[in-house]
Amino acid sequence: MKKKSFQEYWAKNIRLIAILLIIWAVVSYGFGIIFVKPLNAIWMGGFPLGFWFAQQGSIYVFVLLIFAYCFLMNRMDREYDVDEK
Amino acid sequence: MSILAWTYIMVIITFGLYLFIAWRSRVKETKGFYIAGANVPPLANGMATAADWMSAASFISMAGMISFMGYSGAVYLMGWTGGYVLLALLLAPYLRKFGKFTVPDFVGDRYYSSTARVVALICAIFVSLTYVAGQMRGVGIVFGRFLEVDVNTGVIIGMAIVFFYASLGGMKGITYTQVAQYCVLIVAFIICAAAISLKITGIAIPQMGFGSTIIEGDSAGKYVLQALDGIHHDLGFSEYTSAFGPDDIGMLSVICITLALMVGTAGLPHVIIRFYTVPSVKAARLSAGYALFFIALLYTTAPTMAAFARYNMIDTVNDVHYAQAPSWFKNWEQTGLVAWVDKDGDGIIRYRSGDPFQGAPQFTGEVGEHGQRLVSNPVSDNDNELYIDRDIIVLASPEMANLSPWMIGLMAAGGLAAALSTASGLLIVISSSVSHDLYYRIINRQATEKQRMLVGRVMVGIGVLCAGYLGINPPGFVAQVVAFAFGLAASSFFPVIILGIFTKWVNREGAIAGMISGIGFTLFYILQTRFFGVDPWFFGITAEGIGTIGMLINFAVTMTVSKFTKAPPAEIQELVENVRSPRGAGAAIDH
Incomplete structure (x- = not known):
């Protein structure tokens, strides 16, 4: 494994983590807390949207984020040849 | 048959199952005792983590708290799930690569210092003891309410069971018992929620019923949440779905509590240690995903039960x-x-x-x-x-939904499963912190496997006794005590572990100062505002949310002190580099 490519792997990993954590913060702290009042004015079926994000939606997104990270990182591990053989 | 008879049957069957599993998975060496031999499949580890994680508070008290808090209950829902994203992305894969047995192991090695190791192990024991006290109390309460035995007798029965399987099988024993306990608790919780959803909305999937219309009564045809808002309004409560009403906690407090719970989750030693038990980095990431999936089954159901039960x-x-x-x-x-x-x-x-x-x-x-x-x-x-x-919401929901007596028995078994699984996970942390980090790593480096196992088992016993004592003489209300453990974990471990992985320049002096100042501030503030009647003086943030500030203090102190003291030696910088690469995790455990 060349040194440069490992640094690139790490930089890409940090970027991926940053993107996923931004989504994590937006759905929970953004939609679920800070913007809950304006979003609550919108009803989606039987749910006020802000309330839905706070008590349901953010949790679904969290689960998806972890599985997305697993998938993308496993692919990246193979690409940079650092995966477990 | 009566409810009581069914409850006894359910509890005895499930306890028998746990003891049987524990006997089958008994262990003889430290690797099995501390980390289940590092060969737990990700799916099983996900279930075990979920059971380990979901405590008596999650099972018995959480839906009730949400029911009375309405929107603000989201602090628990988001706070106790969002931390897994932090774990999966920032901690689990790297700690798994590092290998070893405990959280103080990582802190001690990364910060090349026995002092750091001791500070970390004191924090680990302190956090775990705070948390386990709440669990033992929970066991006692479930016994008391469903089996009509005295709360203290219930605590003692719980202690005996946990001692048996934790000392016999160590981590391996509790892992497989937790898998069984997860199944019991999730089945009980979901059947109950489904029945109540069916009764009110005619839809058996609670997450869907939550957004549907009521089928009978004065509010027939209205959405559940719409009807609930209306009723709340008429009776003089603030609306169920509206945020930051006049009696509610403010937005800053909601943010701080949520963040403290999330970060605390990611910093709890009994959760982190579960990721040492899987065979590879890939498996560690995946099992965090499974764990959150299994947790989400309960955490997306709880708010539905809260709303249905409140309406009903x-x-x-x-x-x-x-x-x-x-x-x-x-x-x-x-x-x-x-x-x-x-x-x-x-x-x-x-x-x-x-x-x-x-x-x-x-x-x-x-x-x-x-x-x-x-x-x-x-x-x-x-x-x-x-x-x-508030506990009535979950405890009485089978009766509210007119479920048959055996279901009520299953609910009791579920509550016990939730409390026992968490208690056993915490006891392993207490045991391994003392027997591995203190006894083996610091006091007696020449200790044999046999001696270490003995110390490990004795420590489980001492841990059980302490937990039982705290369960019988509780320092406070169950959920409250548990909530404080998060603040303490958030303000001690999380920053130093993150900085230990993502920077190479953070050093021993910084980590020690950071951990002490973070947990010190948080503990001081909790004691001051909760037990000595001082008003929350820091921007009105309550004791539950102060861990967020403690964490920020820890980050700031760790980084500042590190900047002004000597950089870590070259081999530590290599260790960090090594931890970042997934390859070789299988071998990492053995040295």
Whole structure:
């Protein structure tokens, strides 16, 4: 494994983590807390949207984020040849 | 058969199952005892983590708290799930690559210092003991409410069971017992929620029923949440779905509590240690995903149960004559979780905003003209006549939904599973912190496997005794005590572990100063505001949310001190580099 490519792997990993954590913060702290009042004015079926994000939606997104990270990182591990053989 | 008989049957069957599993997975070496031999499949580890994670508070108290808090209950829902994203992305893969046995192991090695190791192990024991006290209390309460045994006897029975399987099988034993416990608790919780959803909305999937319309009664045709908002409005409560009402905690506090719970989750040693038990980095990431999936099954169901039970409770009890009150109401009145004072003397139960009287009900032992149990508490001058303990929402929901007696028994078994699984996970942390980090790594480097196993088992015993003592003489309300453990974990471990992985320049001096100042500040603030009656002086942030500030202090102190002291030696920088690469995790455990 060349040194440069490992640094690139790490930089890409940090970027991926940053993107996923931004989504994590937006759905929970953004939609679920800070913007809950304006979003609550919108009803989606039987749910006020802000309330839905706070008590349901953010949790679904969290689960998806972890599985997305697993998938993308496993692919990246193979690409940079650092995966477990 | 009676409810009590069914409850005994369910509890005895499930306990027998746990003991059988523990006997099958007993271990003889430290690798099995501390980290289950590092060969737990990700799916099993996901279930075990979920059971380990979901405590008596999640199972018994959380839906009830949400039911009474409405929107603000989201702090628990998001706070206790969002931390897994942090774990999966920032901690689990790297700690797994590092290998070893405990959290203080990582802190001690990364910060090349026995002092750091000792500070970390004191934090680990302190956090785990705070948390385990709540679990033992939870075991006692479930025994007390469902099996009609004294709470203290319940605690002692719980202690004996946990001691048996934790000392016998160590991490391996508790892992496979937790898998069984997860199945019991999730089945109980979901059947119950599905039944109540079906009753109110005609839809059996609670997450869908939550957004559907009510099928019968005065509110038929309205959405559940719409009806609930309307009822709340009429009775003088702030609307169920609206945020930051007049009596609510403010936005800053909501953010701080949520963040403290999330970060605390990611910093709890008994959660982190579960990721040492899988065979590879890939498996560690995946098992974090499974764990959150299994947790989400309960955490997306709990708010639905909260809303259904709240609607059902108000609908069946409010403005109803005591003589016509549903049977669950009278059953739980006997246990003191419900009390009614007939302020206007008309025999009709009125549920309004505010406390009906001061404090928890003190029953006089006499009954009033309608047959209600009288209380001696001084009544308050509002219109509310009804006292309801929050735990009732989950405990009475099988009866509210008219479920058969065996289901109520299963609920009791589920509550016990939740409390026991968490307690056992915590005991392993306490045991391994002392027997591995203190005894083997610091006191006696020449200790044999046999000696270390003995110390490990003895420590489980001592841990059980401490937990039992705290369970019988609890420092406070279950959920509250547990909430403090998060603040303490958030302000001690999380920053130093993150910085230890993502920077190479953070050093020993920084980590020690950071951990001490973070946990010190948080503990001081909790004691001050919660036990010595000082007003929350830091921007009005409550004791539950202060861990967020403690964490920020820890980050700031760790980085500042590191900048002004000597950089870590070259081999530590290599260690960090090594931890970042997934390859070779299987071998990492053995040296």
